[in-house]
Amino acid sequence: GAVVSQHPSRVICKSGTSVKIECRSLDFQATTMFWYRQFPKQSLMLMATSNEGSKATYEQGVEKDKFLINHASLTLSTLTVTSAHPEDSSFYICSAREGRPQSEQYFGPGTRLTVT
Amino acid sequence: AQSVSQHNHHVILSEAASLELGCNYSYGGTVNLFWYVQYPGQHLQLLLKYFSGDPLVKGIKGFEAEFIKSKFSFNLRKPSVQWSDTAEYFCAVYNTNAGKSTFGDGTTLTVKP
Numbered sequence: 001g002a003v004v005s006q007h008p009s010r011v012i013c014k015s016g017t018s019v020k021i022e023c024r025s026l027d028f029q030a031t032t033m034f035w036y037r038q039f040p041k042q043s044l045m046l047m048a049t050s051n052e053g054s055k056a057t058y059e060q061g062v063e064k065d066k067f068l069i070n071h072a073s074l075t076l077s078t079l080t081v082t083s084a085h086p087e088d089s090s091f092y093i094c095s096a097r098e099g100r101p102q103s104e105q106y107f108g109p110g111t112r113l114t115v116t
Numbered sequence: 117a118q119s120v121s122q123h124n125h126h127v128i129l130s131e132a133a134s135l136e137l138g139c140n141y142s143y144g145g146t147v148n149l150f151w152y153v154q155y156p157g158q159h160l161q162l163l164l165k166y167f168s169g170d171p172l173v174k175g176i177k178g179f180e181a182e183f184i185k186s187k188f189s190f191n192l193r194k195p196s197v198q199w200s201d202t203a204e205y206f207c208a209v210y211n212t213n214a215g216k217s218t219f220g221d222g223t224t225l226t227v228k229p
Contacts, residue, residue, distance in 0.1 A: 032215065034216065034217070041224075042221070042222070043206060043219045043220060043221045043222045044160075044206070044219045046216060046217070046218070046219075049215065049216050093159070093160070095217075102148065102167040104148075104162060104165055105150075105208075105210070105217060107152075107159055107160040107161075108159065109158075109159040110159055
């Protein structure tokens with residue numbers, strides 16, 4: 001099956017710094033990529049949807065200037081958490097989908113971000 | 117706005133018991149339906165999916181789900197659970213118009229050996 005990778009799997013950073021998370025589709029072209037946030041024992045909360053070459057569409061309540069998303073190619077999307085704060089600590093999951101109809105979403109393994 | 121409701125937050129079963137997890141969604145347009153499983157410490161994996169055709173779909177590990185359009189439901193079933201089925205289960209609805217998925221809150225399944 002299709003594989004989506006994320007890097008890094010875990011990152012610890014200090015308050016005020018920025019962190020970049022990469023999401024790659026390894027064996028297919030991801031027309032659309034999604035970024036989710038998952039709190040412990042809770043569901044996935046969609047943060048934004050990005051289509052290759054276009055600006056990301058953010059969900060209500062998600063600060064686009066804080067969570068910068070770039071989908072520069074059909075196999076790579078990045079999420080940059082700028083000026084991170086402890087409340088940004090969470091599990092971030094990316095997902096990728098091909099452009100064809102009836103395509104499913106493939107999920108990455110997630111990135112655990114801890115802001116100290 | 118589209119919403120997905122999973123009725124059971126935590127289900128505890130003994131091995132060999134039958135399982136049914138409820139999932140209802142609110143959107144009336146064209147949707148694709150999915151069930152995902154997240155085993156402890158692992159990432160989301162697809163159990164099964166429905167796009168069109170036969171409303172009874174079979175997935176991996178003996179799971180199946182039935183799409184009932186009139187009830188906006190997509191319940192997950194397994195006739196006989198195993199201890200290894202202990203995990204978090206998520207129902208998801210992909211809105212083809214909006215181009216994005218909405219997830220239910222998840223159901224934690226604990227299977228006692």
